[in-house]
Amino acid sequence: MLKITVIGAGSWGTALAVILSKAGNQVKVLSLTKRNLISLRSGYHPNFEGLLLPKEVEFTQSVEDSLVNADIVIFAVSSKYLRPSIEVVKPFIKESQLLISVIKGLEPLTLLVPSQIIQEAFPHNSVAVLSGPSHAEEVIKGEPFGMQLASVDLRAVELIRKAFNKANVYLPATDDLIGTQLGGALKNIIAIGYGIALEQGLGTNFYSMLVTAGMADLRNLAVAGGAAPETLMGLGGLGDLITTIGSPYSRNRKFGQLLGSGISVEKALQQVGMVVEGVNAMEGALELAQEKQVSIPVINFINNIIKKRISPTKMKGLVQLLKGTY
Numbered sequence: 001m002l003k004i005t006v007i008g009a010g011s012w013g014t015a016l017a018v019i020l021s022k023a024g025n026q027v028k029v030l031s032l033t034k035r036n037l038i039s040l041r042s043g044y045h046p047n048f049e050g051l052l053l054p055k056e057v058e059f060t061q062s063v064e065d066s067l068v069n070a071d072i073v074i075f076a077v078s079s080k081y082l083r084p085s086i087e088v089v090k091p092f093i094k095e096s097q098l099l100i101s102v103i104k105g106l107e108p109l110t111l112l113v114p115s116q117i118i119q120e121a122f123p124h125n126s127v128a129v130l131s132g133p134s135h136a137e138e139v140i141k142g143e144p145f146g147m148q149l150a151s152v153d154l155r156a157v158e159l160i161r162k163a164f165n166k167a168n169v170y171l172p173a174t175d176d177l178i179g180t181q182l183g184g185a186l187k188n189i190i191a192i193g194y195g196i197a198l199e200q201g202l203g204t205n206f207y208s209m210l211v212t213a214g215m216a217d218l219r220n221l222a223v224a225g226g227a228a229p230e231t232l233m234g235l236g237g238l239g240d241l242i243t244t245i246g247s248p249y250s251r252n253r254k255f256g257q258l259l260g261s262g263i264s265v266e267k268a269l270q271q272v273g274m275v276v277e278g279v280n281a282m283e284g285a286l287e288l289a290q291e292k293q294v295s296i297p298v299i300n301f302i303n304n305i306i307k308k309r310i311s312p313t314k315m316k317g318l319v320q321l322l323k324g325t326y
């Protein structure tokens, strides 16, 4: 039995904690916000209505207590709060602990992905990544799924597979941490575009064109940022894009749909009520494209809609724009 601490009691941190606990591990969840611990401890999470959390998962706000005996520490906060969370936990992390990021983000200005930010803060720890098609709402119910496991440390790969051994999850491994995370961050932007198109009632032919051209942006940009092309065809890239555009649970797709219905960015974010990482990743994506001189017409188009330079009702104008890239 492994001792695992999940930092972040949002949807994803909680869902991972539940399946890891059911898989036979001792799991603690460290909540760094003013979440209602009493409610969580009685089994209720606001993002999982009608579901009772197993009492074996321990929710705490005590940083030291949560980390002191952990073999594995999973960072599951939203990308914006990674650095502040690191500052809080830093005094209590030991070099022997395996650190995992499940965060999908690309930091503006530094253009670092979450594992790089964690590795910088903890240079002597082994840092791994889990990313891929994994909506928390399905995972928490024990439905089967797969994630890309990225690490350069074979012992870490073994330990993570051991932790998840009794869970219903397939974990292929790669040493491409950058590609896995760029795939996860950029697919969210394409899913926003998909949501806008969906709300505009455009046909399946248009959706396929949008997603294929969006995937080309994702691939070109991620490869320029250091990804291996084959990573982007795996669970961390194409696989995650498929689930995010296809799922009614996707916050990015939902945000796009709200934007497509004419609601402002602020109101759409408010209505989604959970993190929309595609919005957070946009600045980093634009900066990376600028730095590497990569053409990303679909991502630019989606950005122009978010920034109100193009009306969502003009989504079909993407065809004309793509014709200009011949």
Ligand SMILES: NC(=O)C1=CN([C@@H]2O[C@H](COP(=O)(O)OP(=O)(O)OC[C@H]3O[C@@H](n4cnc5c(N)ncnc54)[C@H](O)[C@@H]3O)[C@@H](O)[C@H]2O)C=CC1
Residues within 6 Å of the ligand: 007, 008, 009, 010, 011, 012, 013, 031, 032, 033, 047, 076, 077, 078, 079, 081, 084, 085, 102, 103, 104, 105, 132, 134, 135, 136, 137, 273, 274, 275, 277
């Ligand atoms: N929900 C899902 O199905 C999946 C989410 N992810 C990724 O996991 C990450 C977290 O997403 P969710 O849990 O879904 O988001 P959420 O919106 O449900 O929760 C937000 C998370 O950020 C943390 N947070 C918010 N404010 C904070 C603050 N001031 N200080 C420290 N932490 C703070 C919360 O504790 C919570 O862990 C994101 O990067 C997301 O892309 C990855 C795979 C699946």
Ligand SMILES: O=C(CO)COP(=O)(O)O
Residues within 6 Å of the ligand: 104, 132, 133, 134, 135, 136, 188, 191, 240, 243, 244, 249, 250, 251, 252, 253, 275, 276, 277
């Ligand atoms: O990354 C996810 C599933 O793999 C979650 O996507 P959303 O953040 O769009 O809900």
